[in-house]
Amino acid sequence: MNEQDLEKNLSQLKNIRPSVKLVDKIILDYNKSVKGRISFNKLISNQIHNPMTKWKILIPVVAIALVIVIFGISELNLFDNGDNLAKVQDVSKEMLPIPETTGNIDDVVEAILTFSENEGILMSEEIADANLLTADSQEINDFGQSYNENEF
Amino acid sequence: MVNPTMKTNFKRIYIGVLVVLLALSFLLPVLSMAKNDNIDKNNKNSENGSKNAGINNAFCLRVENWVERVDQNLTRNQEKIADKQEERLQNMEEKKLQREEKLAEHREKWEQNREEQYTKLESKAQTDVQKQAIVEFKQAVEAAISARKEDVDAAISAFRTGLDQLINNRKTATENAKNAYRNTYQVAVQKAKDDCAAGVDANQVRTTFMAALKAGKDKYNSDRQAIEKISTKTLVETRQTAFKKALDDFKAAMQAAKDKLRAAFLTTEED
Numbered sequence: 001m002n003e004q005d006l007e008k009n010l011s012q013l014k015n016i017r018p019s020v021k022l023v024d025k026i027i028l029d030y031n032k033s034v035k036g037r038i039s040f041n042k043l044i045s046n047q048i049h050n051p052m053t054k055w056k057i058l059i060p061v062v063a064i065a066l067v068i069v070i071f072g073i074s075e076l077n078l079f080d081n082g083d084n085l086a087k088v089q090d091v092s093k094e095m096l097p098i099p100e101t102t103g104n105i106d107d108v109v110e111a112i113l114t115f116s117e118n119e120g121i122l123m124s125e126e127i128a129d130a131n132l133l134t135a136d137s138q139e140i141n142d143f144g145q146s147y148n149e150n151e152f
Numbered sequence: 153m154v155n156p157t158m159k160t161n162f163k164r165i166y167i168g169v170l171v172v173l174l175a176l177s178f179l180l181p182v183l184s185m186a187k188n189d190n191i192d193k194n195n196k197n198s199e200n201g202s203k204n205a206g207i208n209n210a211f212c213l214r215v216e217n218w219v220e221r222v223d224q225n226l227t228r229n230q231e232k233i234a235d236k237q238e239e240r241l242q243n244m245e246e247k248k249l250q251r252e253e254k255l256a257e258h259r260e261k262w263e264q265n266r267e268e269q270y271t272k273l274e275s276k277a278q279t280d281v282q283k284q285a286i287v288e289f290k291q292a293v294e295a296a297i298s299a300r301k302e303d304v305d306a307a308i309s310a311f312r313t314g315l316d317q318l319i320n321n322r323k324t325a326t327e328n329a330k331n332a333y334r335n336t337y338q339v340a341v342q343k344a345k346d347d348c349a350a351g352v353d354a355n356q357v358r359t360t361f362m363a364a365l366k367a368g369k370d371k372y373n374s375d376r377q378a379i380e381k382i383s384t385k386t387l388v389e390t391r392q393t394a395f396k397k398a399l400d401d402f403k404a405a406m407q408a409a410k411d412k413l414r415a416a417f418l419t420t421e422e423d
Contacts, residue, residue: 004203021241101233105414106410108270109409111266111269112266112269113162114261115258116297116399117260117399119255119262119304120399121413122165122254122256123304124310126251129244130315130387131383133318133384136237138234139232139233139236139333140233140329143226143233143372144333144369144373145230146225146229146333147218147226147337147365147369149361151215152211152218152358
């Protein structure tokens with residue numbers, strides 16, 4: 001068989017798709033002949049016969065990732081709807097600076113008074129708890145809409 | 153050996169039978185129910201024997217379906233209120249703990265700072281009179297801080313107790329309003345059913361039913377408005393006044409202690 005015949009035969013083989021078993025066997029035989037190398041036979045045969053494999057893997061992976069992300073967001077309350085009443089506002093920025101310790105009578109008294117005022121600032125946030133009283137207003141209102149008498 | 157074509161045909165027949173069976177399993181109960189409904193309707197119509205009875209029957213059937221839906225709404229909305237109230241309690245408890253922690257931390261820092269201030273102040277005392285004046289100053293400051301702490305803690309406690317009380321009042325008022333609303337609804341439904349069974353004119357049953365439901369809703373809205381009037385305004389004002397008084401008293405005590413200490417230092421310096 002000369003070179004031209006060989007090329008002709010190979011061009012005819014282009015459209016032939018071997019079975020998975022056959023490809024596996026060819027690759028297995030090849031791997032046996034080259035000992036010590038990593039066997040990619042399954043991977044290669046799957047890539048040849050099943051081009052959708054990557055999508056079959058990717059779609060569930062993406063779906064699971066989405067579920068995990070959504071679950072995480074809901075658990076961590078990352079979407080703050082303003083209803084997360086358990087958070088205590090940080091009032092540290094409103095706190096007054098404490099005078100340095102100089103030993104001067106005025107500074108000593110000023111420091112003590114500043115701590116006293118800061119305690120008041122720290123506890124002033126508690127007043128906001130009073131708003132919790134009406135936290136169920138919407139639900140109480142909704143209960144009164146349980147029926148519509150004008151449906152009849 | 154089984155011919156492959158025959159095997160395929162068997163498969164097709166098998167799937168076909170399955171599809172037919174599935175379709176029948178869905179259709180038969182529906183057909184049966186429709187038949188029963190027709191039988192019921194025919195029986196009722198023939199029993200009443202009048203057009204009015206037919207209208208009543210239609211109205212009563214509609215009420216039945218409506219009641220089922222409303223009962224579900226009531227249960228669901230009731231659960232929502234309970235959930236929100238529970239959430240409120242948990243939030244308050246969490247906030248309370250967080251604040252107590254912060255307050256304790258703040259007071260600890262304050263104490264440490266005072267110790268530093270006292271040490272520095274003592275280092276400046278040169279005479280026994282000054283040293284004694286500092287001892288008395290420390291005592292006066294600690295007494296003032298202790299009094300202030302008691303006043304502040306009492307104000308915090310009164311505020312929390314008052315808020316808990318208001319929340320309980322609101323909860324009780326809500327419970328009463330809900331019960332009245334539900335009760336009016338149930339009475340109205342029962343009356344409509346009884347009237348239907350007694351063959352009362354459908355228009356009259358409907359009018360009475362709607363009026364009773366409207367009255368129940370109006371009462372609930374009125375109760376709800378009263379619930380919203382339960383206010384924390386006085387509670388907040390009382391707390392603010394108590395805090396202000398505690399601070400003012402503390403400032404006055406501190407001023408007196410400072411004046412006394414300064415006087416002792418000035419006197420000894422002059423001597």
